[in-house]
Amino acid sequence: MKIAILPGDGIGTEITEQAVKVLKALGETFEMESAPVGGAGYEASGHPLPEATLKLAKEADAILFGAVGDWKYDKLERSLRPEQAILGLRKHLGLFANFRPAILYPELAGASTLKPEVVSGLDILIVRELTGDIYFGQPRGMREAPDGPFKGAREGFDTMRYAEPEIRRIAHVAFQAAQKRGKRLTSVDKANVLETFQFWKEIVTEIHAEYPDVELDHMYVDNAAMQLVRAPKKFDVIVTGNMFGDILSDAAAMLTGSIGMLPSASLDANNKGLYEPSHGSAPDIAGKGIANPLATILSAAMMLRYSLNKEEQANRIEAAVKKVLAQGLRTADIYEQGTTKVGTTEMGDAVVKAL
Amino acid sequence: MKIAILPGDGIGTEITEQAVKVLKALGETFEMESAPVGGAGYEASGHPLPEATLKLAKEADAILFGAVGDWKYDKLERSLRPEQAILGLRKHLGLFANFRPAILYPELAGASTLKPEVVSGLDILIVRELTGDIYFGQPRGMREAPDGPFKGAREGFDTMRYAEPEIRRIAHVAFQAAQKRGKRLTSVDKANVLETFQFWKEIVTEIHAEYPDVELDHMYVDNAAMQLVRAPKKFDVIVTGNMFGDILSDAAAMLTGSIGMLPSASLDANNKGLYEPSHGSAPDIAGKGIANPLATILSAAMMLRYSLNKEEQANRIEAAVKKVLAQGLRTADIYEQGTTKVGTTEMGDAVVKAL
Numbered sequence: 253m254k255i256a257i258l259p260g261d262g263i264g265t266e267i268t269e270q271a272v273k274v275l276k277a278l279g280e281t282f283e284m285e286s287a288p289v290g291g292a293g294y295e296a297s298g299h300p301l302p303e304a305t306l307k308l309a310k311e312a313d314a315i316l317f318g319a320v321g322d323w324k325y326d327k328l329e330r331s332l333r334p335e336q337a338i339l340g341l342r343k344h345l346g347l348f349a350n351f352r353p354a355i356l357y358p359e360l361a362g363a364s365t366l367k368p369e370v371v372s373g374l375d376i377l378i379v380r381e382l383t384g385d386i387y388f389g390q391p392r393g394m395r396e397a398p399d400g401p402f403k404g405a406r407e408g409f410d411t412m413r414y415a416e417p418e419i420r421r422i423a424h425v426a427f428q429a430a431q432k433r434g435k436r437l438t439s440v441d442k443a444n445v446l447e448t449f450q451f452w453k454e455i456v457t458e459i460h461a462e463y464p465d466v467e468l469d470h471m472y473v474d475n476a477a478m479q480l481v482r483a484p485k486k487f488d489v490i491v492t493g494n495m496f497g498d499i500l501s502d503a504a505a506m507l508t509g510s511i512g513m514l515p516s517a518s519l520d521a522n523n524k525g526l527y528e529p530s531h532g533s534a535p536d537i538a539g540k541g542i543a544n545p546l547a548t549i550l551s552a553a554m555m556l557r558y559s560l561n562k563e564e565q566a567n568r569i570e571a572a573v574k575k576v577l578a579q580g581l582r583t584a585d586i587y588e589q590g591t592t593k594v595g596t597t598e599m600g601d602a603v604v605k606a607l
Numbered sequence: 608m609k610i611a612i613l614p615g616d617g618i619g620t621e622i623t624e625q626a627v628k629v630l631k632a633l634g635e636t637f638e639m640e641s642a643p644v645g646g647a648g649y650e651a652s653g654h655p656l657p658e659a660t661l662k663l664a665k666e667a668d669a670i671l672f673g674a675v676g677d678w679k680y681d682k683l684e685r686s687l688r689p690e691q692a693i694l695g696l697r698k699h700l701g702l703f704a705n706f707r708p709a710i711l712y713p714e715l716a717g718a719s720t721l722k723p724e725v726v727s728g729l730d731i732l733i734v735r736e737l738t739g740d741i742y743f744g745q746p747r748g749m750r751e752a753p754d755g756p757f758k759g760a761r762e763g764f765d766t767m768r769y770a771e772p773e774i775r776r777i778a779h780v781a782f783q784a785a786q787k788r789g790k791r792l793t794s795v796d797k798a799n800v801l802e803t804f805q806f807w808k809e810i811v812t813e814i815h816a817e818y819p820d821v822e823l824d825h826m827y828v829d830n831a832a833m834q835l836v837r838a839p840k841k842f843d844v845i846v847t848g849n850m851f852g853d854i855l856s857d858a859a860a861m862l863t864g865s866i867g868m869l870p871s872a873s874l875d876a877n878n879k880g881l882y883e884p885s886h887g888s889a890p891d892i893a894g895k896g897i898a899n900p901l902a903t904i905l906s907a908a909m910m911l912r913y914s915l916n917k918e919e920q921a922n923r924i925e926a927a928v929k930k931v932l933a934q935g936l937r938t939a940d941i942y943e944q945g946t947t948k949v950g951t952t953e954m955g956d957a958v959v960k961a962l
């Protein structure tokens with residue numbers, strides 16, 4: 253089995269290194285090959301998603317991704333900026349199903365900005381559609397407004413669109429995920445305003461008939477943003493479109509206060525996937541050896557489970573991470589008085605030891 | 608001066624009644640005229656925004672709006688549902704500038720789900736563009752996908768668009784609001800993905816030159832959703848588009864835990880405006896006499912300040928509201944042990960007495 257390792261920028265290199273170390277320590281034989289992506293791809297060959305990197309990603313059975321982005325690329329034109337790599341990978345590989353768990357580890361309950369009773373034991377899963385919506389909808393661009401109250405003025409425009417098969421497949425993924433958990437699914441839309449999400453709501457409702465054991469409810473996106481703050485534990489699985497999912501999954505992640513702990517998976521129709529931490533490239537602390545590698549290590553566990561069919565090994569990694577937390581080891585981002593502060597490498601070593 | 612009173616549905620009638628009582632107690636002469644809107648408009652004349660109601664709203668100098676919506680209208684086709692009234696009023700009256708303050712009253716600090724140190728003293732203002740964006744952009748609808756990977760399939764679609772004059776005018780409003788406050792403005796966009804918001808960012812940056820005393824920063828919407836949870840007090844004024852503003856302003860309101868306290872204003876280019884509480888019609892408690900009228904009373908204060916040019920009277924109402932809170936009076940939604948629980952009418956009476 254071949255794993256593409258795409259470290260990217262900022263802390264990306266340090267954190268993927270630890271995840272690779274953990275994968276190697278499992279005693280399995282994985283073929284692993286690295287390639288530059290994001291700012292590193294641009295430096296190497298003038299494009300954030302170099303052709304060779306895309307080729308490797310296509311050949312591999314799974315992709316472990318670090319993070320991309322750095323202020324030094326802010327002045328590049330948009331098509332050359334690091335985040336285009338991640339958009340390009342999603343699109344080219346058809347990674348339409350994004351799993352973003354927001355889990356609060358009991359040991360880290362203090363890290364949240366929310367009151368302990370509101371978030372303790374939080375365990376929600378956001379299923380975000382990742383290859384459609386206004387992220388990719390054509391037409392888009394700059395033009396003279398062709399009509400409307402500002403006809404003739406310069407305007408920017410984008411197209412939100414979802415086709416029936418796109419909604420169906422993400423709905424199936426979400427219902428099946430709910431079946432394996434608390435059997436409750438909340439579909440988030442803005443059906444009271446948007447045609448796209450009126451249609452979304454209809455199709456999700458239709459597909460519900462195939463999953464009678466799952467309880468489905470519908471919620472407007474503004475209300476969902478409120479309920480995440482008010483009573484996040486009421487959610488089990490949330491399914492939504494690409495744009496709303498971008499916003500809600502980050503809000504949900506931040507509820508835990510420990511975004512350095514949260515992995516993510518982006519899957520295609522055959523469970524091939526890209527795995528990455530939910531946090532960014534944190535250029536401010538890059539190279540200092542203090543970044544938290546656990547989200548990336550937990551992303552590797554998700555990879556074993558979803559793409560490589562190694563549930564047992566995934567469980568081993570997750571248990572090892574729980575163990576190092578129980579031992580009181582903490583990187584700077586989750587450090588609290590009374591715990592032991594460790595660096596990136598030490599944390600990776602501790603997970604290997606705990607395996 | 609003429610004020611249109613549009614109570615709407617659910618608790619709308621009860622809460623606007625209290626605000627009217629407070630307005631009358633000021634000792635000024637306002638001409639006030641009521642008309643049905645939302646579900647009540649539909650009952651009265653088959654449309655959520657009856658022609659006579661729209662005419663009254665156009666004639667008036669300001670509009671005091673309660674709330675619209677009830678489950679019993681859920682099965683109506685979208686164009687007849689209550690929320691179309693509010694969209695119609697915004698569009699027909701050109702109410703492009705929506706002010707949504709999120710303020711945490713010291714007496715109500717306990718109501719928040721966030722830790723006191725994270726939210727105590729919270730005072731942020733969200734300026735949301737309200738007549739453009741994907742809310743109103745044409746074309747929109749259902750069709751056969753004309754191109755793309757799902758060509759030929761049924762799809763729902765909408766158009767996000769912002770023209771230069773639209774961005775300019777809301778940016779001016781936001782910079783001027785920031786000048787009167789902490790002189791910091793955060794423009795929220797998704798310029799890394801959307802053409803519309805790349806343009807938004809450019810225009811806001813350009814207009815910044817006219818307001819050198821205001822500090823401007825730009826933030827992606829997903830990050831803004833995170834920062835609202837992580838460190839909301841870092842914000843002063845936020846300006847954003849209609850769709851992102853819908854989501855972020857509700858999230859920000861919920862940070863306070865007391866959405867029953869939050870007013871809002873929606874202004875046109877001449878400071879004519881519609882004033883309404885940030886909360887909804889709460890059909891579950893309608894008619895029980897327990898709804899919190901303070902958000903509507905505070906909306907009336909905003910109306911005096913922005914549309915009727917009566918700053919002093921606005922201040923009197925706001926001081927009276929603070930006084931009743933200090934007296935320990937609370938409606939059920941903000942009740943805590945050790946305070947005195949009162950109903951809707953009693954709360955209105957208490958504000959009148961405190962004037």
Ligand SMILES: CC(C)[C@H](C(=O)O)[C@@H](O)C(=O)O
Binds near residue numbers: 338800
């Ligand atoms: C970097 C950016 C394009 C991306 C997105 O908006 O999808 C990121 O925010 C994410 O959620 O992975």
Ligand SMILES: CC(C)[C@H](C(=O)O)[C@@H](O)C(=O)O
Binds near residue numbers: 444445690693853
């Ligand atoms: C009722 C609905 C159409 C409306 C909106 O989305 O603007 C509401 O959520 C609001 O924020 O006033």
